[in-house]
Each structure stands twice: as C-alpha cells, then as structure tokens.
Amino acid sequence: MAATTEELLAYDRGHLWHPYTSMTDPTPVRLVTGASGVRLTLADGSELVDGMSSWWAAIHGYNHPVLNEALARQAGDFAHVMFGGLTHAPAVRLAERLVELAPAGLEKVFLADSGSVSVEVALKMAIQHQRGLGRPERTRMLTIEGGYHGDTFGCMSVCDPVGGMHSMFAAVLPQHVFAPRPPATADGVPGWAEAFEALADEYAGEVAGIIVEPLLQGAGGMHPYPAECLRVMRAVADRHGLVLVFDEIATGFGRTGTMWAADAAGVSPDIMCVGKALTGGYLTLAAVLTTAAVGAGISASESGVLMHGPTYMGNPLACAVALANLDLLTSGDWAGNLARINRGLEHGLAGARDNPAVVDVRTLGAVGVVQLDHPVDVVKAADAAAELGVWLRPFRDLIYTMPPYITDDDDLALICAAVTRAAEVA
Ligand SMILES: *Cc1c(COP(=O)(O)O)cnc(C)c1O
Numbered sequence: 001m002a003a004t005t006e007e008l009l010a011y012d013r014g015h016l017w018h019p020y021t022s023m024t025d026p027t028p029v030r031l032v033t034g035a036s037g038v039r040l041t042l043a044d045g046s047e048l049v050d051g052m053s054s055w056w057a058a059i060h061g062y063n064h065p066v067l068n069e070a071l072a073r074q075a076g077d078f079a080h081v082m083f084g085g086l087t088h089a090p091a092v093r094l095a096e097r098l099v100e101l102a103p104a105g106l107e108k109v110f111l112a113d114s115g116s117v118s119v120e121v122a123l124k125m126a127i128q129h130q131r132g133l134g135r136p137e138r139t140r141m142l143t144i145e146g147g148y149h150g151d152t153f154g155c156m157s158v159c160d161p162v163g164g165m166h167s168m169f170a171a172v173l174p175q176h177v178f179a180p181r182p183p184a185t186a187d188g189v190p191g192w193a194e195a196f197e198a199l200a201d202e203y204a205g206e207v208a209g210i211i212v213e214p215l216l217q218g219a220g221g222m223h224p225y226p227a228e229c230l231r232v233m234r235a236v237a238d239r240h241g242l243v244l245v246f247d248e249i250a251t252g253f254g255r256t257g258t259m260w261a262a263d264a265a266g267v268s269p270d271i272m273c274v275g276k277a278l279t280g281g282y283l284t285l286a287a288v289l290t291t292a293a294v295g296a297g298i299s300a301s302e303s304g305v306l307m308h309g310p311t312y313m314g315n316p317l318a319c320a321v322a323l324a325n326l327d328l329l330t331s332g333d334w335a336g337n338l339a340r341i342n343r344g345l346e347h348g349l350a351g352a353r354d355n356p357a358v359v360d361v362r363t364l365g366a367v368g369v370v371q372l373d374h375p376v377d378v379v380k381a382a383d384a385a386a387e388l389g390v391w392l393r394p395f396r397d398l399i400y401t402m403p404p405y406i407t408d409d410d411d412l413a414l415i416c417a418a419v420t421r422a423a424e425v426a
Contacts, residue, residue, distance in 0.1 A: 005031055005043040027379050030386075035062035038404050038411055040391055048391040051401035051415040056218075056250055058281030060328050061404045067280055070324035074317050083111070083313040090319035097326050098287055103260055103268035106289035110306065111314040115249040115275030116150030118286035119211075121308050122271045123154050125290060126209035126243040128306065129297035133241070138208040140174070142200060142242065146181035147212060148219035149247050158211050160220045163396075177203045181217070182225035193232045200236045209243030209271075210236065215261035215364070218250035222369040222398050224362060230265035237270070243294060249275040249286065253329060255402065257338050257365030270294050280325035285318035329405075337405055341366040344409055345401070348416025352423055359397075368416065369400040370423045381426035390418035399423050 002011045008031055021027060030048075034041035038061050040048045053059060060067065074090060081088065095109040110125075112118040123141065130138040141158055148164070149155040156165050157173040166173060179196045183189060200207070214230050217223040230246075237244040246269035251261035255277065258264050262272070271294060275286030298306050345368035352361050352370045360371040376394040385392040392399065392415075399422045401415050 008043075037061045037063070038407050046389075048386060048389055049407075049411045049414055050391045051385070051403050051418065052391060052393055053277075053402050053404045054281045055276065056255065056402045057276045057279070059253065059255075059277045059405045060280045060325065061406045062281070064280065064328070066328055067282055067321050067324050070320045071282060071317060074320035077316075079317050080312065080315055082311075084309060088314070088316050088319075090316045090323060091314040094287075094319040094323050094326075097323060098274070098289060101259060101326065101330070102272060102289050103262050105268050105291045106272055107292060108290045108295040110288040110290075110308070111319070112275075112286045112288060112308075113310050113312050113315070114150075114284050115273065115286045116152045116155045117310060118249070118273040118275055118288045119149045119158075119247060120152055120154045121288045121306075122211065122245045122247070122273050123158075123209075124308060125271055125288065125294060125298055125306065126211075126245060128301045128303075129243055129294045130208045131302065132297035132300035135208075135241075138206060140203065140207050141176045141245075142179065142203065142207045142210045143176055144179050144181055144196075144212055144217075146217050146220045146223055147247075148217065149211065149213070150249075163220060177207060181223065182229040184223065184225060186226050186228065189226055189228050189232070192229065196229075196232060197236055200240055200242070204240035204242070207240070207242055209245050211245040211247060213261075214246045214248065214251060214267075214269075215264055216251050216256055216367065219395070221396065222362075222367065222371075222400050224256075224364045224367075227265035227267075230262065230267045234265075234267045234269075243271060244269045245271040245273070247273045249273050253277040253326075254334050254338050254405070255365050255367065257335070257342060259334075278325070279318055279322045280328070282321040282325070283315070283318040285315065285322055334405065338365050340409075341403065341405065341407065341412060344412040345416065348413050349419060352420045355420070355423055358423055366405060367400065367402050368419065369398055370419055372397045372399070372423060372426070376422075376426045378426075381422035384422045384425045385418035388414065388418040388421055390415050392418060392422055394422065394426065399426065 002008045031043040099107050143158045146160050149158050179199050183192050252274045271290045279285050345363040349361050349368050357372050359373045362369050381394045
C-alpha cells in the first residue's frame with residue numbers, strides 16, 4: 001500500500017481522476033495531511049490559508065470542534081438508516097431549520113445527496129407539477145446563458161450552452177430555452193428584461209419552469225447581476241404559470257451578503273436548491289425546498305408521488321452536522337461578518353486594477369473576483385499563491401476567492417495579496 005508522500009502522489013497520478021483533469025497528463029496535486037481553522041497542512045509541513053473554502057463549502061473552516069462533536073455524537077447513535085419508511089430527528093430538525101430560514105412559502109423539503117442531484121430533483125418537480133396541473137406538454141426549462149447547475153445530464157442541459165459541456169453531449173441532452181445572460185449593471189436591465197419576456201411569451205406553452213442561479217452566476221463565470229432581474233423572472237413566471245427555481249447551491253447561507261441571494265430582491269422562488277455550505281464542508285448533502293402548491297401539483301400528477309429516492313437520502317450524519325453548521329452560522333452576527341469580509345476584499349483587491357492584464361475586479365459578499373484578459377495558467381497561478389502561503393484554484397480567465405467566513409482580517413489581506421500576485425504571473 002502507498003505509504004510515503006512520493007508513493008501516494010505516484011499512485012494518485014497513475015490512477016485517480018481529479019475534477020476536469022486529464023488521466024494521461026494530469027496537472028500536479030498537493031498532498032493534504034491536516035486542516036484546521038482556515039489552514040491546510042501539506043505533507044511537507046507547510047501551511048496554506050484556504051481562499052476557496054473547499055469549493056465554497058467550509059464556511060466555518062476545518063476541524064471545527066462544534067461540527068466534530070455533532071458528527072461524533074450522531075455516529076455514536078447511528079450513522080445511517082434508509083429514509084423509505086423510516087425517519088429520524090436529525091432529518092426532521094434540519095427540515096424545520098431550513099424552512100425557518102428559507103424565503104417565505106418554501107415549506108416542503110427533499111433531502112438529496114449532492115447539489116447536482118438536488119437540481120435533477122428540482123427539474124423533475126417542475127415537470128411533475130405541470131403534469132399535475134394537466135399540462136404534460138410543458139417539459140422544457142427557460143434559463144439564462146452563463147449558468148452552472150452541476151455535472152449530471154439534467155444539470156448539464158441547463159448549464160451554459162457554449163462554456164458548458166453541450167457540444168460534447170449535444171445528441172443526448174434535452175434542448176432547453178436560453179435567454180441572454182443578465183447584464184452586470186442596472187442600465188442593461190430594461191433591454192435584457194425585454195428579451196427575457198419575449199422568449200417566455202414565445203415558448204411558455206412548452207416550458208415547465210425557469211431555473212437560474214440568483215444574483216451571482218458561479219462556476220459559469222463569477223458573474224453578478226442586478227437583483228431587479230430576479231423580480232422580472234418572478235413576474236414572468238407568474239404571468240405564464242412557470243415554476244421559478246432558484247439554484248442557491250453556491251449563493252445560499254450568506255455567501256453573497258444576504259442569507260439567500262433571493263433576499264436581495266425580496267423574491268421567493270417556487271423551488272430552491274441548497275447544498276455546498278449546508279454541512280460546512282463536512283459531508284455531501286443538499287436540499288430542495290418547495291411550496292405547498294408545488295407539493296400538491298406533484299401529488300396530483302399520475303404517479304401521485306415525486307419520482308426520486310436516493311439510497312443515502314437524509315443521511316443522519318450529514319443532517320446532524322448541517323444542523324450544527326446552521327446553528328453556528330445564525331448564532332453570531334453573520335451579516336456584519338460578511339460585510340467585514342466584503343470590505344476586506346474590496347480594499348485588498350483594489351490594487352489588482354493597476355495590472356494591465358486585469359479587465360475587471362468585482363466583489364459581492366464574501367466573493368472576490370479578478371478577471372484577466374486571457375485564460376489563466378492554473379498551475380502557475382496556484383504556485384504563485386502557494387508561495388505566499390495561500391491556496392487558490394482559478395478557472396477560465398478568473399482568479400477568485402471565496403474565503404471561509406471565519407477568515408480574520410490579516411489572513412484575508414494575505415489571500416488578496418495572493419490573488420493579486422497570481423494575476424500578475426498567470
Ligand atoms: C456546485 C454547484 C452545483 C453542483 O453541486 P454538486 O454538489 O457539485 O453536485 C449546482 N449548482 C450550483 C450553482 C453550484 O455552484
């Protein structure tokens with residue numbers, strides 16, 4: 001069995017797929033041996049301040065005593081039972097908590113095992129709801145260009161048709177309706193709204209719902225857009241009887257500065273997906289919340305039930321740690337803390353504007369983005385950040401950070417320095 005750092009890395013290189021990475025010519029990986037607070041420890045003993053929150057999930061940092069305790073306590077009771085015909089306190093309490101926190105009207109909860117699965121479930125819900133209303137011909141989704149909703153087939157079909165994976169899988173993906181990406185600033189909203197409304201008018205008869213990442217498109221390009229666009233979507237959905245789905249997997253739990261991105265617009269969707277930060281980065285878990293009306297529509301469809309039920313649905317360990325994570329989040333002044341992080345990002349990234357290769361610097365809540373005029377050399381950028389003691393993983397033309405919420409001002413300044421430095425070398 002691989003034991004030394006060299007053996008582990010060699011076997012990894014020969015046998016393990018990493019995300020979006022070649023099997024025959026993989027980019028190098030770093031071996032993590034520990035993680036605590038905002039710091040990752042590597043096999044050579046060095047430490048990196050984590051600017052990524054492990055893909056936006058570890059909002060309270062690593063090895064958190066409260067989360068560890070919740071997990072250990074539940075493991076001592078029982079780790080898992082099937083959710084068909086059985087239930088348990090962690091799932092019930094988590095549902096209660098999510099309903100309390102969610103925008104008004106979202107009160108029916110489906111616990112899924114990953115963000116992508118929750119999006120698949122949301123798409124099924126929209127279609128089954130329309131069937132329940134006697135509109136089985138409504139099977140397509142209306143969405144916006146530049147989106148990202150996950151990697152499974154249903155999810156891929158609503159990701160950006162150019163930047164996503166459509167071309168490779170075109171023959172097997174359902175064809176949805178794509179509106180232009182919403183504008184970055186308010187002056188573009190009227191023109192965008194007109195185009196969005198026109199598409200809805202044209203296709204409403206075949207469309208079951210609208211699905212978008214509210215306020216901030218994440219993996220599709222870190223693109224924030226005005227809250228007003230969400231109000232336009234709500235109005236369009238109401239006018240045409242469409243199910244409005246907000247994918248808050250990246251934006252939820254305070255990341256954009258409000259508890260939900262939807263809150264910035266004062267809009268409640270009909271379906272909301274949450275994931276990523278739900279368990280504070282401990283275990284994979286997601287949830288789909290919907291209204292009583294959609295719940296009733298689905299139940300009125302010919303099957304009478306929602307056609308989904310994963311093996312690990314409602315996993316008690318994940319629910320217990322999620323509950324502790326949400327208690328941690330809401331027990332403190334999370335909004336004040338998010339505002340503090342935003343100020344730190346604004347201040348720390350301002351200098352990147354002096355770099356002639358930088359076309360845009362933008363922040364929203366605890367998201368800081370530096371956009372270059374060329375695709376990033378990911379390895380060079382990550383190495384430059386690591387030299388300053390920071391872990392970053394850029395993509396496309398973007399060097400960005402989504403730091404843990406517990407990042408203090410000094411570490412935040414270090415992360416910003418690393419983003420700025422990476423933008424110079426990449
Ligand atoms: C990450 C992400 C997903 C997919 O979640 P997984 O847990 O990786 O399957 C879906 N939607 C959005 C907006 C995401 O950021």
